[in-house]
Amino acid sequence: MKVTILGNNSALPAFGRHPTAQVVAVASGLLLIDCGEGTQVQLQRYGLKWRSLNHIYISHLHGDHYFGLPGLINSMSLLGRTSPLYLYGPAFLITILQSILDAADSELSYPLHFHALQEGEELLTDNEYFSVRSFPVIHRIACHGFVVKSKTRGRKLLPDKCVEYEIPAAYYEKLKQGSDYERKDGVLVKNEWVTTEGPAPKTYAYCADTLFTETIVPAIYGADTIYHECTYLEKDGDKAAARYHSTAIQAAKIAVLANVKQLLLGHFSSKYRDLEPFKEEATTIFPNVQIAEEGKAFDV
Ligand SMILES: [Zn+2]
Ligand SMILES: [Zn+2]
Numbered sequence: 319m320k321v322t323i324l325g326n327n328s329a330l331p332a333f334g335r336h337p338t339a340q341v342v343a344v345a346s347g348l349l350l351i352d353c354g355e356g357t358q359v360q361l362q363r364y365g366l367k368w369r370s371l372n373h374i375y376i377s378h379l380h381g382d383h384y385f386g387l388p389g390l391i392n393s394m395s396l397l398g399r400t401s402p403l404y405l406y407g408p409a410f411l412i413t414i415l416q417s418i419l420d421a422a423d424s425e426l427s428y429p430l431h432f433h434a435l436q437e438g439e440e441l442l443t444d445n446e447y448f449s450v451r452s453f454p455v456i457h458r459i460a461c462h463g464f465v466v467k468s469k470t471r472g473r474k475l476l477p478d479k480c481v482e483y484e485i486p487a488a489y490y491e492k493l494k495q496g497s498d499y500e501r502k503d504g505v506l507v508k509n510e511w512v513t514t515e516g517p518a519p520k521t522y523a524y525c526a527d528t529l530f531t532e533t534i535v536p537a538i539y540g541a542d543t544i545y546h547e548c549t550y551l552e553k554d555g556d557k558a559a560a561r562y563h564s565t566a567i568q569a570a571k572i573a574v575l576a577n578v579k580q581l582l583l584g585h586f587s588s589k590y591r592d593l594e595p596f597k598e599e600a601t602t603i604f605p606n607v608q609i610a611e612e613g614k615a616f617d618v
Pocket of ligand 1: 328329338380382383527585
């Protein structure tokens, strides 16, 4: 699982940084989390194929998290998309989108399935490749984070070995499930001769815009990677609290409490040009910190 950052800034674009959006690549395609202004341009810039994008999750209705969505869903229609798009977000989002479409007398070329986020935690998506759960955070308006979990897809085939042991392709699925293969000549091909262990499932948690709160820890506990906002540096901690945001040190505290492996920092205030101090402050608390740089793909 990989996360590509399309936008890492807060309310205003600044110093070449865009408002929030990020893409999570799972085995079956791409998931988009938040869709700030310019997201469709950023998707193109970083070569992320819209056709593999079937799920969009919007954390809350501050503009820096969804002003790119009307443009994106409209462009998908102009490009003749026919496959369904699954959209999850605050209930009012669909009214906004529908008003925009109605005003333009437009209809989308594809089915848009909308699911309104409920107050508490909720399982939003669950299929053979991944699951996504929402969890509430504390912000000025209703806001949710998301936990994406990839699923193990069985053992990994060693193609050369499968050919060497003359195993028919029709049996490959069973090999992935761990079965041995008995050949017609009576030779029993042991599963471990032709497969290796598959990739371990991964967990990624996107903590959205939030005041520092330990209430989110159970929902994200043990994640491989979390993205936590840090709109402000510690010297501006009073602003963070007043505006329901966090500092880099608070983000790092959450990473420690949740026992995660990697922390991505983002949602920077437009008042800061240099982002290194965010990393410096956070690493005083938690060792594995990365600045969520735009265009960079992070292994979860
Ligand atoms: Zn924001
Ligand atoms: Zn916000």
